[in-house]
Amino acid sequence: MTLDGPDFSVETEVRLLRWDDIVAEDMEMPLWQRLPRYLLAAGDIILTGTFGRYVAAYWRYGLFAAYPLVLLVLFGLAGILASSLPGVFGLALPWPVRLFIALGTFLGLTALAGPRLHLTYMLADWIFARDMMRQWRPGIDARAEAFAREIAAGLADPAFDEVVIVAHSLGAAWMADAVARALAADPSLVSSGRPLGLVGAGSSTLKIALHPAAGWLREAVQRVADAPGITWAEYDSHVDFICFYKNDTPTALGLTVVHPPLRRSIRLSRMLSPATWQRFRGNLLRIHRQYVMGNEQRYLYDVHMIACGPFRFADIARRGEDLPGALGSDGSLAAATTPLPSITDMPDR
Template sequence: MRNSLSFTPPDLQEARLEAVRHRYVFYIPGYDPEARTRYRLLFVREWARYTKRFDGGRRTVSCAQLSENGLVQSWAVSAPEQGDGAETRYDVLLWDDIVAADFARSRFLSVALLIAGTAHMIVSGLLFRFYRLSWKYGNVILYPFVMVILLTALSVAIGVGVHAHLGDWFGHSLGWPLWISLPLGVVAGVAWIKLIEAFLNRIFFWQLLNDWVFNWQHGQGWRPDYERRLDAFAGHVLSALAARTETGQPTDEVMIVGHSSGGLTAVEVAARLLARDASIGASGASLSLVTLGSGLPLVAMQPAAASLRAEIARLVTERRVVWCDFHAPQDWMNFPGFNPLRDLKLRLCGQQPVANPLVRSARFRDLLCPETYRRVRFRPFRMHFQFLLANERPGAYDFFAMTLGPRRLREQVLAPVACREREPALLL
């Protein structure tokens, strides 16, 4: 592989050795139209699986509450009754309404945007750069475009067949004129796609098509709705932390976590927080940023995304935050070994310290039992979500140790401690 799978910045923030007793996690999902119904259930299910295999301590998880504006879903996880671990407040920052609006637009418009975006990526040479970073993700990017070509060809063939053979099917004596048979052929060529809508959803055709269109539009600066949501997210984080301070609730670590497209969102929110509040991360609670299986290059490499690259450059040299970017070679929808410092050619304005990001591989092959790995290795979305699922084996990457454990992100990444497995008798 061309890129190293690990990188440790030379000017990483200094260690804080105190244990984390109170953590505030702000989780940002990816491009998912069902986020508000998915992630609380996923968290509870995977935590139950995790505790059956590992000694995570007995905890309670509260019911989820939705904020009045519908942008935040929250729950709390208690500290373990025995052993080490943090009491964790968990806020899911929602933008699934924006995603749902994309899904609701005209299918023809979505396809037209896909064709325009893909053509732009090919002409500009960006698609080839994506392939050099990850041939798997390159195939995922091209998948909806190739499917559009195949579906169009089949639709034309069906339409031509209906038009050409209509007389044979209904009898030559009917004498169908061209102005009837031709429109019927066009309708038949389009209608069959509607009939296979459920199949297209099962193979994630519309999901990946709209996701790619969104990333292209965002890179071109054409998503003001998303930009407003970023500002709203940053405002929520700051107001939530201020409220905890006012009410005397302690916070040892503030952790912003983004998965998939949400990894880019987490980066943008963190950059806004640091720009708005000079004290955040400098005193009091430490600030951690975690990006999981991020597709950040899809947007950041676009020439028009200069403001995003400037935000990333500030994060790279910002010692108030510890940023760790996790990837996995087994995941089809991320860029293993991608390092913004090297691959984005950032302008760091002189000899500034390089403090971020820590780049690490989650090594899914080592976290899963061989039977499970063989079963899911060719299921791209299943592998992509492994970042959020319970390990089957102890490993350096551990989502629940990172978000619920007693160690800060920096120490958990630099000196990982694998969670202890339960005794075999307790697994029954």
């Protein structure tokens, strides 16, 4: 991918580290399998105190975590109400019939809510999360190893001036794990002078790492945050219920690290025109996805400028306020009102 400006040109190689196919396995699971597995996951998260830790870290995330269970409880109550209605009108039904009505109502509402209220996605998401927390699914471990090899290959390639990993939501947990694995295999990986940038956009690393069984991820966070030569920044927003607002991951986990991530709270609405923002401001999942979608106006956070622009990620992370004016109105570096060092200013290695 090439980005050309009036006085610069940047070549970017984009590599997708995909894991959507693993979650798709849970999405494709029939309801009669998905529902009990979700209930086991929900019980695990509640009984281990993980849900309480979510609320303590950011109460709005607690609302997000509780959402699917609350829906199921409401559907269960609706089923009980539906089975009781004939009795209100003097029609006594045998208990097997009432049970059939209650279950039918519950399952019908659950099926209808799947696509409309994102319930299918939410049930699958928590099933996957529990498997990841407890390292129960071999495919997750194998994929993380593949990611680690891909990251190591990118850092070892002299063709690149910089390697930046952009991880969104739960992808931030994958990023920490994969980078830690790469560092464990080769501790000198980031000491060659080639910058490594880590972007945790709307990070949900704590979703996994706050579970007692996720010591492996807490160790990964420790390893990454102790390594030199890494710029790690976490971006969150107060309107995003699916991130851990105002939490940097190591501190929230009680870790003492050498290089804590930079934490940047941003206003997602500033990335867009007022008309665009108004169209989806009530859609929590769409808001959460905005971190990795395009800007309509210049702002201190711009994922495409991070990934493809002419500036080093370390400068964007530390001097984000200067990013809107880092290119002139004509798109040139020369006309910048708040200049940032460009990639071309990086010393040769």
